[in-house]
Amino acid sequence: MVYNNAVLTITDTTTPDPYVIFAQEKFFMTFTAGDRVEIWRSKSLINFGATASKHTLWRPPEGTEYSADIWAPELHALRGRWYIYFAAAHPAHGNPSHRMWVLGGPPMYQDPCNGPWEFLGRIHGMPDDHWAVDGTVVELDDELYFIYSGWPIPNPSESDLIQQLFVIKLSSPTEAASQPVLICAPDEPWEKSGAHGINEGPQFLCAPDGSWKGIVYSCAGSWTKDYKMTTLQFLGGDPLHADSWKKGQRPLLETREGPPWGPGHGSFVEFGGEILGIFHGTDGPGDGWNNRKARMQRVSFSAGGPEMGDGKCGPLSDVNVFLGRNASGSPQGHHRSHGLRGLMHYAVEKLRK
Numbered sequence: 001m002v003y004n005n006a007v008l009t010i011t012d013t014t015t016p017d018p019y020v021i022f023a024q025e026k027f028f029m030t031f032t033a034g035d036r037v038e039i040w041r042s043k044s045l046i047n048f049g050a051t052a053s054k055h056t057l058w059r060p061p062e063g064t065e066y067s068a069d070i071w072a073p074e075l076h077a078l079r080g081r082w083y084i085y086f087a088a089a090h091p092a093h094g095n096p097s098h099r100m101w102v103l104g105g106p107p108m109y110q111d112p113c114n115g116p117w118e119f120l121g122r123i124h125g126m127p128d129d130h131w132a133v134d135g136t137v138v139e140l141d142d143e144l145y146f147i148y149s150g151w152p153i154p155n156p157s158e159s160d161l162i163q164q165l166f167v168i169k170l171s172s173p174t175e176a177a178s179q180p181v182l183i184c185a186p187d188e189p190w191e192k193s194g195a196h197g198i199n200e201g202p203q204f205l206c207a208p209d210g211s212w213k214g215i216v217y218s219c220a221g222s223w224t225k226d227y228k229m230t231t232l233q234f235l236g237g238d239p240l241h242a243d244s245w246k247k248g249q250r251p252l253l254e255t256r257e258g259p260p261w262g263p264g265h266g267s268f269v270e271f272g273g274e275i276l277g278i279f280h281g282t283d284g285p286g287d288g289w290n291n292r293k294a295r296m297q298r299v300s301f302s303a304g305g306p307e308m309g310d311g312k313c314g315p316l317s318d319v320n321v322f323l324g325r326n327a328s329g330s331p332q333g334h335h336r337s338h339g340l341r342g343l344m345h346y347a348v349e350k351l352r353k
Helices: 319-323 340-352
Strands: 007-009 019-023 026-030 037-042 053-058 068-078 081-089 099-107 118-121 132-140 143-150 162-172 181-184 196-206 213-219 228-234 245-247 261-271 274-282 293-302 305-307
Touching: 019 068, 019 261, 026 068, 037 068, 053 099, 068 132, 081 132, 099 132, 132 196, 143 196, 181 245, 196 228, 196 261, 213 245, 213 261, 228 305
Parallel strands: 162 196, 228 261
Antiparallel strands: 007 293, 019 026, 026 037, 037 053, 068 081, 081 099, 099 118, 132 143, 143 162, 162 181, 196 213, 213 228, 228 245, 261 274, 274 293, 293 305
16 A cells, blocks of 8 residues: 555534544544533544534533533543543633543443443542643553643643643552653653643554554644644553653654644544544644644554654645545545545445445
8 A cells, every 4th residue: 555644624613632432333532622521423534523423421510620621531441431531620710720530421332422421520549739631541551541741740830831741550440540750741842832842632552563552642832833743652661660651753743734734632543454543733824723623644654653744635635535546536446545535435334244
């Protein structure tokens, strides 16, 4: 297969921080809706926003520590049950009060959109005074770990300018078994926007053959066209040791010629024998936090690890790539030569058989 790095836009409305999993022969997506936790469900990622059924699972009561600015919810099937992890703040205290919270859902063999869901509070044992967002759960050597973006410890008054990545070992999906350990800090020039140094949105990624595994995280300002993603490879050993992780020397995905602009806060799903990256990006270079639509792009792997290149979408993309056609315009004969649309159609048809 000749790899192409074309991007397919899968939602026509803003869906920041998209998190996608494939389960029960369906795709489920959560994203930042702000005042609620919502899941979209569809059998295909093609035109996902138009074809998905949309389910509001939970709204917080007013005036609590978790009533405002609900960010980056993630849906996980862990130890036989569905869980959703999200960041939320106290409406009276704003962003400095952001902490991580957990919802518990039905058994994992049931459809998570059907509930019921209950509020479980914070991860027990996680520091109460540590600003924390973008938490994700990773399983390494049959152990669970919670990786999130936090302000430096201890929190100086200027700490909102710096976001670092921390890891905590879990004894269960809702219980911490260690204190947070710093594993990544924004020390590269391309991880910064002005006075802000930002590492956030960590997501697990593993090569299909297991030859590379680690974290892909977002860096620089999410409000800028320079938002991007890069890697933190897990080298083996104890995940609670900082030297078990190795930062990539260059971005994995960034804007060179948009759209999309500011690609970031991605997640990864294996489907049809390939790894797909799902991330948000804006339509224009000056959109800031507006028009952050979900985009989809293939991930390839080489001896150096994952590669995504400089993806493009919309009129700048080769339309034949999306239609699964070759250079002459004729249909391709094998799904691995298809573009993303061809891959999706092929895999969906396989599921139906």
